[in-house]
Amino acid sequence: xxxxxxxxxxxxxxxxxxxxxxxxxxxxxxxxxxxxxxxxxxxxxxxxxxxxxxxxxxxxxxxxxxxxxxxxxxxxxxxxxxxxxxxxxxxxxxxxxxxxxxxxxxxxxxxxxxxxxxxxxxxxxxxxxxxxxxxxxxxxxxxxxxxxxxxxxxxxxxxxxxxxxxxxxxxxxxxxxxxxxxxxxxxxxxxxxxxxxxxxxxxxxxxxxxxxxxxxxxxxxxxxxxxxxxxxxxxxxxxxxxxxxxxxxxxxxxxx
Amino acid sequence: xxxxxxxxxxxxxxxxxxxxxxxxxxxxxxxxxxxxxxxxxxxxxxxxxxxxxxxxxxxxxxxxxxxxxxxxxxxxxxxxxxxxxxxxxxxxxxxxxxxxxxxxxxxxxxxxxxxxxxxxxxxxxxxxxxxxxxxxxxxxxxxxxxxxxxxxxxxxxxxxxxxxxxxxxxxxxxxxxxxxxxxxxxxxxxxxxxxxxxxxxxxxxxxxxxxxxxxxxxxxxxxxxxxxxxxxxxxxxxxxxxxxxxxxxxxxxxxxxxxxxxxxxxxxxxxxxxxxxxxxxxxxxxxxxxxxxxxxxxxxxxxxxxxxxxxxxxxxxxxxxxxxxxxxxxxxxxxxxxxxxxxxxxxxxxxxxxxxxxxxxxxxxxxxxxxxxxxxxxxxxxxxxxxxxxxxxxxxxxxxxxxxxxxxxxxxxxxxxxxxxxxxxxxxxxxxxxxxxx
Numbered sequence: 001x002x003x004x005x006x007x008x009x010x011x012x013x014x015x016x017x018x019x020x021x022x023x024x025x026x027x028x029x030x031x032x033x034x035x036x037x038x039x040x041x042x043x044x045x046x047x048x049x050x051x052x053x054x055x056x057x058x059x060x061x062x063x064x065x066x067x068x069x070x071x072x073x074x075x076x077x078x079x080x081x082x083x084x085x086x087x088x089x090x091x092x093x094x095x096x097x098x099x100x101x102x103x104x105x106x107x108x109x110x111x112x113x114x115x116x117x118x119x120x121x122x123x124x125x126x127x128x129x130x131x132x133x134x135x136x137x138x139x140x141x142x143x144x145x146x147x148x149x150x151x152x153x154x155x156x157x158x159x160x161x162x163x164x165x166x167x168x169x170x171x172x173x174x175x176x177x178x179x180x181x182x183x184x185x186x187x188x189x190x191x192x193x194x195x196x197x198x199x200x201x202x203x204x205x206x207x208x209x210x211x212x213x214x215x216x217x218x219x220x221x222x223x224x225x226x227x228x229x230x231x232x233x234x235x236x237x238x239x240x241x242x243x244x245x246x247x248x249x250x251x252x253x254x255x256x
Numbered sequence: 257x258x259x260x261x262x263x264x265x266x267x268x269x270x271x272x273x274x275x276x277x278x279x280x281x282x283x284x285x286x287x288x289x290x291x292x293x294x295x296x297x298x299x300x301x302x303x304x305x306x307x308x309x310x311x312x313x314x315x316x317x318x319x320x321x322x323x324x325x326x327x328x329x330x331x332x333x334x335x336x337x338x339x340x341x342x343x344x345x346x347x348x349x350x351x352x353x354x355x356x357x358x359x360x361x362x363x364x365x366x367x368x369x370x371x372x373x374x375x376x377x378x379x380x381x382x383x384x385x386x387x388x389x390x391x392x393x394x395x396x397x398x399x400x401x402x403x404x405x406x407x408x409x410x411x412x413x414x415x416x417x418x419x420x421x422x423x424x425x426x427x428x429x430x431x432x433x434x435x436x437x438x439x440x441x442x443x444x445x446x447x448x449x450x451x452x453x454x455x456x457x458x459x460x461x462x463x464x465x466x467x468x469x470x471x472x473x474x475x476x477x478x479x480x481x482x483x484x485x486x487x488x489x490x491x492x493x494x495x496x497x498x499x500x501x502x503x504x505x506x507x508x509x510x511x512x513x514x515x516x517x518x519x520x521x522x523x524x525x526x527x528x529x530x531x532x533x534x535x536x537x538x539x540x541x542x543x544x545x546x547x548x549x550x551x552x553x554x555x556x557x558x559x560x561x562x563x564x565x566x567x568x569x570x571x572x573x574x575x576x577x578x579x580x581x582x583x584x585x586x587x588x589x590x591x592x593x594x595x596x597x598x599x600x601x602x603x604x605x606x607x608x609x610x611x612x613x614x615x616x617x618x619x620x621x622x623x624x625x626x627x628x629x630x631x632x633x634x635x636x637x638x639x640x641x642x643x644x645x646x647x648x649x650x651x652x653x654x655x656x657x658x659x660x661x662x663x664x665x666x667x668x669x670x671x672x673x674x675x676x677x678x679x680x681x682x683x684x685x686x687x688x689x690x691x692x693x694x
Contacts, residue, residue, distance in 0.1 A: 027421075027439055027441050031422055055441070070424070087589065089502055089575045094685060132342045132350070132385065134575065135348055135502045135508040135509045137503070144383065144384045151685055174387065185389060190393045194390040195273070199355070199356040200270065201352075203508050204269055204355075205269055207261050207499075207512050208263050208266050208270050210261060211261040211262075216260055216263075218264045221484045222481065
């Protein structure tokens with residue numbers, strides 16, 4: 001965790017590049033704020049001003065966005081962001097115990113960062129909401145990479161290794177980068193690590209494996225390759241389309 | 257007779273380097289795109305309509321019908337937006353799909369965009385899944401390099417650009433109009449409807465917003481035909497879907513099956529509930545769908561049958577809890593989630609979820625009185641149907657359903673002066689029981 005550096009010309013041109021990806025430049029704001037975090041370790045007042053200037057909106061509008069989304073941090077984030085899922089499923093399966101143990105072990109509360117220490121990396125600890133990996137509960141995220149099937153002991157081992165600067169791998173992804181490097185990927189600048197890690201974890205493959213063992217498949221499509229949907233005549237197609245339009249309009253009216 | 261499991265979307269997840277273009281194409285990938293580009297666009301929409309595909313993001317709206325709402329005489333650009341903001345508690349199907357086979361989604365995006373005449377598509381992925389975002393970014397880059405994206409795709413004269421957009425942490429952005437706000441660089445608060453996104457969505461232009469699994473299902477429909485898709489599932493809930501099992505089951509994971517499979521069948525496939533325990537309650541489709549119990553093991557998991565027992569199929573996010581789990585604790589935690597994620601736009605949800613947490617937290621600690629259960633139900637009544645969007649409605653689901661099925665357990669907290677359960681017994685590392693039913 002270092003002091004926020006001033007945004008350089010390079011960053012400013014990258015911010016403009018992000019805005020340029022969209023038909024309307026304001027759409028770039030979310031990834032732009034990710035890029036600000038990747039450079040400055042948080043959303044700084046300077047970053048807010050620069051985004052506002054590039055997008056021709058007020059700093060208050062940018063602030064309004066930066067304070068709405070939980071991934072944007074106003075306080076400096078450590079080298080690694082550790083999130084423990086404490087939504088119901090993970091909490092019940094042990095997430096509460098993992099979070100309690102990490103708070104105690106790192107001596108920090110929720111959304112707090114370990115103090116800077118010579119030769120040690122810093123960690124920001126937070127409890128997070130459901131991260132879409134419930135079949136791997138209890139789940140922990142490090143810089144938004146999956147650390148599946150954790151226990152209190154395994155979680156402590158992960159944070160100890162991170163603090164000591166050892167290489168740690170995601171259980172379903174690549175070797176862990178820093179939080180700032182992760183934020184850069186979220187801004188749309190790919191780091192070339194897509195080919196690391198497995199295609200899927202064991203739980204993702206549960207059904208496919210059983211189907212394979214039992215010879216179960218989806219039905220075989222008709223050999224003719226007919227879609228079965230092409231109307232036989234043009235008139236038929238028109239009639240069908242009209243009916244559909246009428247149906248859809250009815251539904252739309254009802255739902256209004 | 258259709259097989260019990262029908263892997264289509266999940267079929268390639270175990271293939272070597274399944275996320276790459278080379279693997280995807282070696283297994284027939286992008287064949288549906290080539291076919292689609294030769295079809296009249298309305299025929300693609302008709303095929304998706306005829307297939308019976310209903311939105312896989314929870315609401316179950318017919319996908320082809322959504323596409324046909326796009327007014328083609330509107331001179332504004334048309335947009336396709338993929339809702340990849342998978343955040344509904346318990347839901348974990350789109351994330352592994354995009355990690356393992358992002359090209360299935362990309363191919364679906366191209367075919368769907370072509371059908372609705374969109375030249376710009378956006379994939380809005382929640383920001384908290386770094387490696388998934390990498391894989392989708394890489395897949396889009398590969399698709400451009402192969403000529404599947406960009407100008408004049410495969411000589412068809414059709415142009416399409418796709419932007420992968422990372423969100424920044426907000427459950428509400430799974431609501432389609434809040435997602436559009438996020439995509440326009442604003443606070444993710446839902447919009448008043450009408451106008452519906454089909455008429456005035458992204459940049460006030462006609463926009464289709466579909467879930468990842470819906471869009472990823474499109475290539476299979478085009479390749480194999482609407483009849484093939486409709487041959488699976490039940491009368492009004494056609495096709496296959498990914499069922500996500502999590503919690504106290506021996507083998508949690510993703511099980512792709514025709515709609516209409518029952519929980520009993522799924523639990524059997526997953527090796528049963530964890531050893532020595534029995535099912536107590538479950539969500540059929542995420543925490544926003546009312547809870548069910550072991551009375552509902554044989555109800556078909558389709559849209560109609562779930563509605564018939566007072567709940568919803570939702571996202572097929574089946575969270576299973578055994579008898580060691582305190583339902584009050586579970587419901588309180590979900591309620592805290594809704595309170596945290598309420599966007600603050602409307603009063604019933606913003607204030608209501610706050611009051612729900614106050615009332616529930618007191619009950620969980622054994623404080624309050626039996627009348628508080630009626631107070632909770634009254635609070636729910638003032639939120640359900642009175643909120644701006646479905647988040648508020650969803651917040652009431654676990655509360656009202658749990659009081660319906662487990663009123664006595666709430667009361668036990670009051671008589672016992674606190675929670676009668678040991679949370680350690682519910683954990684993965686709890687000592688396993690040797691006696692069944694103990």
